[in-house]
Amino acid sequence: MVEVEGLCHWYGSGEMRRQVLQQVNLTIQPGEVVLLTGPSGCGKTTLLTLVGALRQVQQGHVRVLGQDLNGSNRRQRQQLRQRIGMIFQGHNLLRCLSAEQNVQMGSDLLPNLGYRARRDQAREWLRAVGLGDHLDKLPHGLSGGQKQRVAIARALAAHPRLLLADEPTAALDKQSGREVVDLLKRLAREQHCAVLMVTHDPRILDVADRLVQMEDGRLIAAPVPEPEPAL
Amino acid sequence: MSGVPGLAAIWSRRKIPLAWLLLTRQPARLAVALAGISFAGILMFMQFGFRDGLFDASVTVHKLFDADLVLISPRSSSSVSMAGFPRRRLVQTLADPDVAGITPVHWNLVIWRNPKDLSTRSILALGFEPGDPLFTDPGLAAKAKVLNQRGRVLFDELSRPEFGPVAEWFREGRTVESEIGGKRVRVGGLVGLGVSFGADGNILTSSETYQHLLPNTPPGSIEVGLIRLRPGSDPAVVIERLKNSLPKDVNVFTKQGFMDFEKDYWRSSTAIGFIFTLGAAMGFIVGCVIVYQILYSDVSDHLPEYATLMAMGYRLPTLLGVVAREGLLLALLGYLPAYAAGQGLYSLVRSATRLPVYMDTPRAVLVFSLILVMCMGSAGMAMRRLGDADPAEIF
Numbered sequence: 310m311v312e313v314e315g316l317c318h319w320y321g322s323g324e325m326r327r328q329v330l331q332q333v334n335l336t337i338q339p340g341e342v343v344l345l346t347g348p349s350g351c352g353k354t355t356l357l358t359l360v361g362a363l364r365q366v367q368q369g370h371v372r373v374l375g376q377d378l379n380g381s382n383r384r385q386r387q388q389l390r391q392r393i394g395m396i397f398q399g400h401n402l403l404r405c406l407s408a409e410q411n412v413q414m415g416s417d418l419l420p421n422l423g424y425r426a427r428r429d430q431a432r433e434w435l436r437a438v439g440l441g442d443h444l445d446k447l448p449h450g451l452s453g454g455q456k457q458r459v460a461i462a463r464a465l466a467a468h469p470r471l472l473l474a475d476e477p478t479a480a481l482d483k484q485s486g487r488e489v490v491d492l493l494k495r496l497a498r499e500q501h502c503a504v505l506m507v508t509h510d511p512r513i514l515d516v517a518d519r520l521v522q523m524e525d526g527r528l529i530a531a532p533v534p535e536p537e538p539a540l
Numbered sequence: 541m542s543g544v545p546g547l548a549a550i551w552s553r554r555k556i557p558l559a560w561l562l563l564t565r566q567p568a569r570l571a572v573a574l575a576g577i578s579f580a581g582i583l584m585f586m587q588f589g590f591r592d593g594l595f596d597a598s599v600t601v602h603k604l605f606d607a608d609l610v611l612i613s614p615r616s617s618s619s620v621s622m623a624g625f626p627r628r629r630l631v632q633t634l635a636d637p638d639v640a641g642i643t644p645v646h647w648n649l650v651i652w653r654n655p656k657d658l659s660t661r662s663i664l665a666l667g668f669e670p671g672d673p674l675f676t677d678p679g680l681a682a683k684a685k686v687l688n689q690r691g692r693v694l695f696d697e698l699s700r701p702e703f704g705p706v707a708e709w710f711r712e713g714r715t716v717e718s719e720i721g722g723k724r725v726r727v728g729g730l731v732g733l734g735v736s737f738g739a740d741g742n743i744l745t746s747s748e749t750y751q752h753l754l755p756n757t758p759p760g761s762i763e764v765g766l767i768r769l770r771p772g773s774d775p776a777v778v779i780e781r782l783k784n785s786l787p788k789d790v791n792v793f794t795k796q797g798f799m800d801f802e803k804d805y806w807r808s809s810t811a812i813g814f815i816f817t818l819g820a821a822m823g824f825i826v827g828c829v830i831v832y833q834i835l836y837s838d839v840s841d842h843l844p845e846y847a848t849l850m851a852m853g854y855r856l857p858t859l860l861g862v863v864a865r866e867g868l869l870l871a872l873l874g875y876l877p878a879y880a881a882g883q884g885l886y887s888l889v890r891s892a893t894r895l896p897v898y899m900d901t902p903r904a905v906l907v908f909s910l911i912l913v914m915c916m917g918s919a920g921m922a923m924r925r926l927g928d929a930d931p932a933e934i935f
């Protein structure tokens with residue numbers, strides 16, 4: 310699913326050149342939920358953008374969904390991205406589109422499906438994330454948690470095999486953060502979709518099948534904590 | 541019927557109409573854009589309309605003549621400075637086997653006195669033998685009979701109102717008398733010719749009356765010679781023959797050539813073409829600036845969203861297509877009000893100035909093309925901003 314080997318990454322050039330990833334190795338199995346934690350600025354987002362084919366690989370080996378990303382061109386990365394779902398820290402919904410239309414921007418990427426089929430799938434996904442009553446709302450009419458759920462529906466609507474999420478709960482309160490993460494995990498499981506999620510949030514670490522910690526551009530494996538005992 | 545399944549397939553392959561939604565869900569921005577485009581369109585319609593109208597108006601009377609070929613003096617430079625030539629030359633053309641008929645015409649500007657307020661103004665007087673065919677309009681022959689009485693004129697009821705309420709008075713049955721160059725004339729009837737660039741009004745007289753009104757006209761001299769050809773003859777061939785046989789003191793034109801001669805005079809001797817084309821160019825540029833500003837800020841405002849779409853796997857050309865479609869929609873939506881307003885303003889111009897300004901297809905197409913170029917060009921420039929959308933920067 311995802312194989313990363315000896316990945317190094319630098320930002321800047323000349324004097325300003327600074328290494329942010331050092332010899333990162335990481336493998337993700339199909340359907341596995343991996344959480345990536347670590348202090349701010351240690352390179353988590355950078356790793357995510359490299360795995361997500363948003364950035365050119367500089368050194369090392371990255372293989373995602375059977376495609377080698379070393380020396381890949383723009384077109385290959387763009388096509389690979391169609392098969393990767395992405396959820397961002399900010400929800401990044403299109404402000405001019407209703408919830409349903411936003412999700413359909415995801416299902417519109419599916420080939421060989423008629424307009425109706427794609428729209429019906431978009432509605433299905435919104436119902437699955439519990440927003441069946443908010444199909445026609447614009448993003449500014451939705452709460453933070455609702456927006457993030459629309460973003461999950463949009464990411465899943467393109468039938469990805471891999472879901473990348475960068476601090477999806479950062480803008481949410483404890484309650485809705487928990488709901489969003491549980492939903493994300495449940496739907497990913499149903500779709501047999503692997504998840505790589507970056508989070509700072511210690512309250513949600515228990516959803517992980519595997520926890521990976523990053524420090525100064527290096528990965529260290531960590532044990533998955535037990536779920537918080539319910540009070 | 542075979543096209544229908546194809547269309548249905550295309551229809552079912554459609555995506556979310558992002559360009560349309562971007563425009564319509566920001567009504568204030570859309571309104572500004574459409575106002576700008578419509579303004580530019582209206583300005584272009586008006587400027588081009590005036591320009592073409594003025595040039596067309598220079599041949600209002602020329603168009604009416606019943607002639608295939610026209611003789612004028614080489615010293616004539618336009619309808620406002622017609623020189624005479626020997627009438628003999630026109631008669632000579634009858635020797636040509638293809639010439640079927642001729643009409644000698646006197647043509648000059650004279651001073652008309654407004655019968656109501658007694659102010660004076662120059663008016664175009666055409667003198668001809670009342671029995672001769674002058675205009676293609678067959679209604680003239682009956683009206684022309686009255687001109688056989690000396691001192692009678694036919695007054696053009698489409699003349700500008702500054703010549704006095706001649707038509708109204710005449711229709712009320714009153715005797716309308718006026719002065720031309722200090723000589724008394726009486727209106728014997730009304731005709732409808734139309735104002736032209738060089739003349740705000742027209743009157744028709746017999747040759748005899750004309751000579752009486754303008755006693756300085758040398759006898760046997762005319763300003764315009766109309767020539768009618770036998771059906772089936774080739775005007776170009778006859779022109780060649782006439783040019784060879786006639787002395788160089790006359791020029792031979794086709795009727796179209798005669799009109800082009802007049803239009804060319806106004807085109808080359810006045811800045812009209814330049815001024816109005818410049819005016820239209822200003823409208824075009826203002827429109828470009830507005831559309832570019834709107835589209836550029838629209839792309840800038842939505843840059844993170846475009847980057848998100850790229851991160852989702854949308855191709856850059858697809859997103860450029862969204863901006864292009866916004867441009868196309870703006871062009872279509874902005875053109876419609878400009879077209880409607882243009883129609884309205886043209887009819888306003890017609891009634892206020894009597895210029896023949898109509899919404900003709902070539903001009904409607906020209907203005908639409910310019911608006912399209914304006915919007916698509918601006919969209920093309922705004923697209924460059926999309927290059928700044930980096931999907932790696934949105935996490």
Ligand SMILES: Nc1ncnc2c1ncn2[C@@H]1O[C@H](COP(=O)(O)OP(=O)(O)O)[C@@H](O)[C@H]1O
Pocket residue numbers: 320321329348349350351352353354355356
């Ligand atoms: N586009 C960039 N150009 C230069 N430096 C960057 C860029 N993006 C991130 N960095 C730097 O790289 C380091 C790692 O950033 P990042 O991967 O975003 O860390 P994290 O997501 O773990 O907080 C940080 O020090 C950050 O300042």
Ligand SMILES: [Mg+2]
Pocket residue numbers: 353354475935
């Ligand atoms: Mg980060």
